[in-house]
Amino acid sequence: MLYHLHELGQAAITPMRLAAEAGHHVLSSPYNPIAYTHAGRAAAAACHVFEHSTRPQGKPAFGLTETVINGESVAIVEEIVTRKTFCQLKRFRREGHHDDPRLLIVAPLSGHYATLLRGTVAAMLPDHDVYITDWRDARAVPLRDGNFDLDDYIDYIIDFLRLLGPGTHVMAVCQPSVPVLAAVALMSAAGDPAAPASMTLMGGPIDSRRNPTTPNKLAMEHSIEWFEHSVITRVPATYPGFMRRVYPGFLQLTGFMTMNLDRHVGAHIQLFNNLIKGDEDGAQAHRAFYEEYRSVMDLSAEYYLQTVTQVFKEHQLPNGTMLSRGRPVEPRAITRTALMTVEGELDDISGIGQTLAAHEICTGLAPAMRLHHMQPSVGHYGVFNG
Numbered sequence: 495m496l497y498h499l500h501e502l503g504q505a506a507i508t509p510m511r512l513a514a515e516a517g518h519h520v521l522s523s524p525y526n527p528i529a530y531t532h533a534g535r536a537a538a539a540a541c542h543v544f545e546h547s548t549r550p551q552g553k554p555a556f557g558l559t560e561t562v563i564n565g566e567s568v569a570i571v572e573e574i575v576t577r578k579t580f581c582q583l584k585r586f587r588r589e590g591h592h593d594d595p596r597l598l599i600v601a602p603l604s605g606h607y608a609t610l611l612r613g614t615v616a617a618m619l620p621d622h623d624v625y626i627t628d629w630r631d632a633r634a635v636p637l638r639d640g641n642f643d644l645d646d647y648i649d650y651i652i653d654f655l656r657l658l659g660p661g662t663h664v665m666a667v668c669q670p671s672v673p674v675l676a677a678v679a680l681m682s683a684a685g686d687p688a689a690p691a692s693m694t695l696m697g698g699p700i701d702s703r704r705n706p707t708t709p710n711k712l713a714m715e716h717s718i719e720w721f722e723h724s725v726i727t728r729v730p731a732t733y734p735g736f737m738r739r740v741y742p743g744f745l746q747l748t749g750f751m752t753m754n755l756d757r758h759v760g761a762h763i764q765l766f767n768n769l770i771k772g773d774e775d776g777a778q779a780h781r782a783f784y785e786e787y788r789s790v791m792d793l794s795a796e797y798y799l800q801t802v803t804q805v806f807k808e809h810q811l812p813n814g815t816m817l818s819r820g821r822p823v824e825p826r827a828i829t830r831t832a833l834m835t836v837e838g839e840l841d842d843i844s845g846i847g848q849t850l851a852a853h854e855i856c857t858g859l860a861p862a863m864r865l866h867h868m869q870p871s872v873g874h875y876g877v878f879n880g
Contacts, residue, residue, distance in 0.1 A: 496727040500744050504550065511548045517541040532770070539769035543762055546781060551789040553631070554609040558586060561619040575625065576657060580635060580642040580794070583654050584608075584628045586619060596662040597622040598654055598690070600670040603629045603647065603797070605746035605790045611667060612786075613879040618665075625658065627651075627670075631743075631791035633735040643796040644673060644804060648818050651677040656688040664690040667878045668844065671698020672805050675852060676816060676823045683827035692832040697844045697877040699805055700852045701812040705845030708753060713806035721802055726795045741798040743790030750787075753842065812855055829858040834865045836877055843874040 521529060521538035528534035558570050568588050575583040597618055601608035608628045618624050627650070632642070651674055655662055666674035674693065681689040702710040716724075725745050729735040751758050761780060768776040810816035816823040833856055835849045846868065853864055869877060 496745075497730050497742055500742070501730055501732065507548055511545050514541040514545040518545060535770045535772075539766050542769055543766050546765075546784070547762060551785055553607050553791075554786055554789050556584075556586075556609055556612055556615065558612065558616055558619070561588065561616065563588070563591060563620050570619065576654075578650060578653075579639050580630050580632070580646070581650055582628045582630070583657070584626050586615060586624045586626075588619065588623070592623070594621055594623050595691075596658050597624050598658060598662055598664045599624065599626040600651060600664065600666045600674050601627050601629060602667055602669040603627075603793065604669040605743060605750065605793070606787075607789055607791055609789070610786060611878065614665075614667065622663075625654070627654070629791070632738060632740045632794045633729045633733040633742075633792040635735050635738065637735065637738050641796045642794040644800040645818050647673045647797060648677045648680070652681060652686075655681065655690055656686070658688075660687050660689075660691075662688070662690050663692045663694070665694040665696065666698055667696045668698055668874070669801075671695040671700055671849060671852070672801075672811055675700065675825060675856075676811065676818060678831050679823050679825045679827055680818060680821055682829065682831065683822075683824055689828075690831050692834065693828075694834045694836065695849050695852055696836040697838060697841055697874055698849050698852075699844050700849055700855070701809060702806050702844070702848055703809055703812075704847035704851060707842050707845045709749075709843060710806060710845070713802055718799060718803055718807065722795075722799060726799070729792065735792070739795035740792040741795060742792050746793075747788060747790045812851055814855070825852070825855040826857045828856050831859075832863040832865075833859055834867070837866075837868045838872040838874060838877040839868060839870045840873040841877060 518538050518541035520526060521534050521541065523529055526534070529538065556572060558572070560567050560569055562568070568591060571587045571589065573585045573587050575585050599611060599614060599618070601611050608626055611626065615624055615626060655664065655677070664674055664678070675695065678689060678693050699710070702713070706714070725741050726739055727742060729738045729740055765777055765780040768780070804810045804816060808815070811823065811825070833852060835852050837844070837846055837849050839846065850866055853866065
């Protein structure tokens with residue numbers, strides 16, 4: 495019912511959004527004398543802010559067409575290496591360059607699309623053969639194609655690492671830090687030659703008991719039944735995933751926005767002022783950020799609830815009790831995969847110390863194979879972008 499109410503609200507607001515879009519065009523037209531008055535610019539700006547903030551956002555494109563290597567521009571070609579039901583592995587092939595280290599970037603499956611890591615990919619391209627997990631919106635997956643949970647997530651990572659082969663490096667941004675560490679631990683325990691050469695964990699909840707943030711406290715203060723009844727709903731008939739149980743993207747976005755509501759309101763007021771002043775560069779920067787930020791996807795209910803239980807309520811990985819399909823996850827088995835952790839001083843999603851905790855449970859690594867970096871004055875987004 496919750497999803498249906500959201501869709502009904504979107505349908506109801508569409509005529510107003512279209513009217514605002516038309517009003518903006520009329521009021522800002524160079525042929526309209528009102529466009530040259532302060533009142534006209536203010537009215538046009540108000541129409542634009544309303545239209546843009548209510549416009550539905552689809553999946554963005556990476557839009558990476560070139561990089562610079564040794565001072566020369568090199569063309570980038572996006573390729574789909576392999577497809578799974580809930581994810582495709584994407585490669586950013588650099589024309590004429592094939593010998594650099596392979597890097598698998600595991601994008602977070604926590605609401606936003608993998609394109610949120612566009613800047614991370616761009617930064618790695620000059621020196622690496624970059625691959626990324628491009629997760630699929632759960633509402634686009636037909637119910638007949640089965641479910642997806644945290645164990646499937648771990649299996650996907652293992653399969654991708656085996657596909658890329660020995661010597662690959664893996665980078666996990668935020669949420670995938672736990673399943674990536676689990677996957678590497680399982681591969682190491684099995685003596686899998688495709689276990690990665692290095693593992694970089696950035697702003698991830700390895701042990702969310704340390705400096706708990708608002709999302710961490712929410713998980714601890716409510717039962718798993720509360721989550722199931724409050725945020726899990728079924729996909730309506732207008733989507734291919736009809737009747738699939740999901741944690742909808744629009745609910746996740748509401749949570750993101752309310753955590754820093756003052757900041758988001760201020761940003762939209764600034765957009766309004768920039769439009770009145772004619773600061774198109776400032777307005778465009780705002781539009782680009784929020785078009786990405788408001789592009790969200792549904793998560794499989796099984797995956798979300800299992801993650802809340804194992805990662806944020808029972809803390810199974812740091813407690814040494816985590817199992818994946820009956821296999822014990824033993825980080826101490828990691829002896830040949832170098833470990834780097836990265837945290838942000840102002841991170842309000844994964845508090846300081848949560849990612850650093852990986853070093854304490856990966857006891858089999860020599861000191862020379864460990865590195866930790868804490869970036870001053872950056873929040874969660876700044877850990878991996880900017």
